[in-house]
Amino acid sequence: MIPVNTPLLDGNEKKYLNECIDTGWISSEGPFIRKFEEQMARYVGRKHAIAVANGSVALDAAVVAAGIKPGDEVILPTFTIISCAAAIVRAGALPVTVDCDPATFNMDVNAIESQINKKTKAIMVVHIYGFPTDMNPVIAIARKHGLKIIEDAAEMHGQTYFGKMCGSFGDISTFSFYPNKHITTGEGGMILTDDDRIAEHCRSLRNLCFKPEKRFVHDELGWNFRMTNLQAALGLAQLERIETFVEKKRRMGRLYNELLSEVAQFQLPVSHLPYAENIYWVYPIVLKDSYSGDAEEFCKLLTDKGIGNRPFFWNMHEQPVFLRSGLFKGVRHPRAERIARRGFYIPSGLGLRESEIHEVCATIRGIL
Numbered sequence: 001m002i003p004v005n006t007p008l009l010d011g012n013e014k015k016y017l018n019e020c021i022d023t024g025w026i027s028s029e030g031p032f033i034r035k036f037e038e039q040m041a042r043y044v045g046r047k048h049a050i051a052v053a054n055g056s057v058a059l060d061a062a063v064v065a066a067g068i069k070p071g072d073e074v075i076l077p078t079f080t081i082i083s084c085a086a087a088i089v090r091a092g093a094l095p096v097t098v099d100c101d102p103a104t105f106n107m108d109v110n111a112i113e114s115q116i117n118k119k120t121k122a123i124m125v126v127h128i129y130g131f132p133t134d135m136n137p138v139i140a141i142a143r144k145h146g147l148k149i150i151e152d153a154a155e156m157h158g159q160t161y162f163g164k165m166c167g168s169f170g171d172i173s174t175f176s177f178y179p180n181k182h183i184t185t186g187e188g189g190m191i192l193t194d195d196d197r198i199a200e201h202c203r204s205l206r207n208l209c210f211k212p213e214k215r216f217v218h219d220e221l222g223w224n225f226r227m228t229n230l231q232a233a234l235g236l237a238q239l240e241r242i243e244t245f246v247e248k249k250r251r252m253g254r255l256y257n258e259l260l261s262e263v264a265q266f267q268l269p270v271s272h273l274p275y276a277e278n279i280y281w282v283y284p285i286v287l288k289d290s291y292s293g294d295a296e297e298f299c300k301l302l303t304d305k306g307i308g309n310r311p312f313f314w315n316m317h318e319q320p321v322f323l324r325s326g327l328f329k330g331v332r333h334p335r336a337e338r339i340a341r342r343g344f345y346i347p348s349g350l351g352l353r354e355s356e357i358h359e360v361c362a363t364i365r366g367i368l
């Protein structure tokens with residue numbers, strides 16, 4: 001079996017983890033947290049970085065710290081992970097979805113403005129699968145209407161838009177360090193911002209909103225979203241090699257492009273546009289209409305042949321949990337509905353070997 005993801009942990013990971021054990025610093029107190037936060041902030045070019053337990057809770061804290069209140073509306077892509085809409089709904093706000101661009105899978109930036117009304121407070125941008133969202137139009141719309149930008153850069157470590165780091169575009173930006181991301185801490189996440197007040201609020205939300213002056217008296221409800229020193233140790237070792245990781249991912253993506261270019265039934269990912277070159281967080285494929293089956297059917301064939309795979313995201317406006325609660329009544333997003341049913345991704349983790357990429361492609365050609 002060629003797994004859909006294998007992480008690469010062959011740098012200073014073991015050394016730093018041993019330091020945690022040798023010194024006894026294993027909780028969220030400990031020197032690696034600060035170091036990891038400082039290095040991430042420097043790498044992305046932000047003033048503040050706040051390490052948290054995972055990328056999903058980073059969004060929960062970000063939505064609250066962005067000042068989203070019950071009754072507010074937040075615009076987001078329908079084609080994304082549940083964490084995005086869940087954070088908005090948990091804050092008591094209304095998620096308002098837009099369709100996707102069929103080539104980059106990112107939110108259709110031309111569909112944003114018609115969704116704005118008096119209740120709209122923010123645009124949540126999610127860069128999907130390795131290619132960044134076209135940010136300039138989003139920034140222009142946000143400025144024009146006085147909206148905050150929450151940027152989910154969970155899949156974009158090391159990616160740039162017109163040369164500027166992803167994770168630097170939001171009033172609040174978030175990352176995930178799940179093992180399939182470009183750098184991992186096992187489980188982990190990060191919130192980045194340039195705003196002192198937002199940063200302080202996120203630090204407080206992460207730590208149960210304990211008050212510095214009167215610890216067990218609370219003005220607000222927070223969470224325990226703390227990252228451990230063990231996770232940060234792993235993260236620091238990974239971050240040291242981010243450039244190598246991004247280059248490796250790009251090489252893997254280019255090899256897949258080359259080996260699959262003749263497959264008439266596949267829509268392959270966009271390799272570059274004027275504003276970015278793909279970093280292939282995963283290698284996504286959409287089945288063209290010339291293939292009669294859907295992604296579920298094709299993925300079953302891949303699994304039977306020992307090739308790891310995952311279906312695409314399932315759209316927010318089609319989620320049973322939201323439909324049952326009365327959200328998204330009558331909402332349709334035909335392009336996202338199509339790729340959710342016809343899209344999947346193939347093995348693309350950092351630990352994947354070149355020989356395995358050849359094997360994956362040979363198997364695919366065999367199936368077709």
Ligand SMILES: *Cc1c(COP(=O)(O)O)cnc(C)c1O
Pocket residue numbers: 054055056057080081083084126127152154155176177178187188189
């Ligand atoms: C992975 C991911 C998340 C969630 O991160 P976790 O650390 O798994 O909670 C959020 N948003 C996007 C776009 C992701 O890819």
